[in-house]
Amino acid sequence: MIAIIAWRNVWRNKGRSLVVIGAMTVGIWALTFAGGFMQSFLTSYIESAIRHETSNGQVHHPEFTQDYDIQYNIKDYESILGFLKQSEVVESVTTRSLVNGMISSSRQATGVKIIGINPEEEAKVTALNTLISEGTYFEGISRNPVLIGNKLAEKLKVNVRSKVVLTFQDIEGNITAGSFRVAGILNASSVAISESSAYVLKSDLNRLLNIGDNIHEIAYTTVTGTDDEALANRIQTNFENDKVESWKEISPALVFMEQMMASMLKILIIIIMSALAFGIINTMLMAVLERIRELGMLMALGMKRAKVFLMIIVETIYLSTVGGPVGLFIGYATISYLGKVGIDLTDYSEGLEAIGYNSILYPLLQPMDYVQIVIGVIMTAFLASIYPAWKAIKLKPIDALHAI
Template structure:
């Protein structure tokens, strides 16, 4: 058996140029596949993290009717009780209460719809890190009257800057329209430009002045220390507050759940397609090898080598040829992902800023789980045996008496 391994290894180097070309093709193919896969995983991971930490949070709690019409009147009546319970929950990392209302935003030249987010600046900063996304101006602080935070993309479209005046109109809890003048106190940018164009932020205390209600909360968002506890925590909260609507991030943003569930399967499909393309080249290479060695194979069978050994020899040659390229490709892919995973890859110069429209940051950190390399190894093994069958069967069909006259 050891002799068969030695013979197969020597055979693939009898035509070094062809072997090197095939090995290079496998190496480049696997490296490119791993790089693209790592890039996709990095993009999906960073989108998930930024969506959870900057916008969705792990769990959100609303008045059930608020989810239907987004009316400011549908508030969480037991906000104080809920807040006390969340403060004593050791699994909750941070939480914040918001008052949300649809309204109109008017400048001297333009008017457009907006979503007014009235926040507690301290708890909002702990929950979503909004204070870390300020590009110009200052974050909201208690005591600063009629200040508003707007997204950079919205500021550019409305030609607003720090100190610019705008008018916000919304419907209060009595159903009356209320208008008030605000000054732009800060300009922010998150990883989702669509939401940046839609949402503006003001103080809850400021909204309370126009509604006459000191406690006005429509939405509670909370982060957990352990993301895997999201289902158990949401079920516990729903049981304690059955008249409220408790939703997890998967309920709020199904596309995030889909990405998490289908991401690995998509990567396997991509690698399978790449390996399938490489398999055709490998089959062609091995067929050429068989046809060039018709006399040799016929002579081996004529002097007593049985067909099983011939089949094994061709299979081992295919195995060695593939594994040399596969090991080199996976090693290069691993090193590339390791380096870029630490330094990051900025896609902004190649149009990466457009990704912000869909919630993807332009800076991506490629990454792959170790299990993916194990799965890839299994795919390579399958490709080897699938690619070896046809050339090996062609070799087995040779008749020694005819083959030895083919010199």
């Protein structure tokens, strides 16, 4: 009967209870939506970074990543490629040769990472071809084509078919230079691609580096849902002389962002729940103070303080949890809908893309995020109920009965 009394008590003052339930609904919806929106920012950034930069995993000579010395090539890359191509979870693989150098036009010069690629393989792994905004993907230029990012093109003041010179050291340490012609300009949200990379044919770069068929990097993508760290460990076990890293090891900043976003979601939950908790406490305190005489009467008749405490707790939890599921459902519906159609932030695309985000975001919340919110609601309801319940049991029946 305590549950029945508590439930009916919630509806004694319908207006006041509906305001609290409404606040809970809006608060939970806002929390769900904000969480989904934040998650979409993170997912967009990480997916973009994995897709166009790090891939799901990479293999290098153990010394290579320390200072990009081109002598540290992958020795037995054919075996590694064979292993990766046999793996069911590996989607596509590409090989690259890399060197740091200078790119210069007739008007400017700047440092770049020169990446020698196989265009077909690279398109499958990084979808580099999809980033072409002007010109073509290595087509139409018969000798030494190069792709550069739009920011780099602006800096060098070059256009499609402009001539640029790439300068770097070959395998013997000699300064060597090659004349390249811009085949296409890449428009990428990644700063690394748009400002500081030059993509050339691997055969052209290897010829200039004088390294034959050697490669410095193998990059691979995996099917959705693959445990990239576990896969990297498995490859590492088979090829101990090389260094295999998942995207989390290649780019710790992405992991940091992931953790930071999770922390921000928790902080957001705490802030919104705290605000709601004070609203609930205020309402329940009013409800208790209005019913001093009644509570005193219950204790006078023989209702134990523990039961009075429980009644107020149950009443508060009812009040809090009626709005919670409604807000959660509306939040889920909003996230599901916007997760399909996306939130178009084209008006801010320039700014967003400058810092590595896409201009269309797709809100997303993991099941665990919903669980966190549900736990947050229950904890809030419980904590918010303690003070009013404590106030109720502190009443002395005789004083309460004589209260006006």
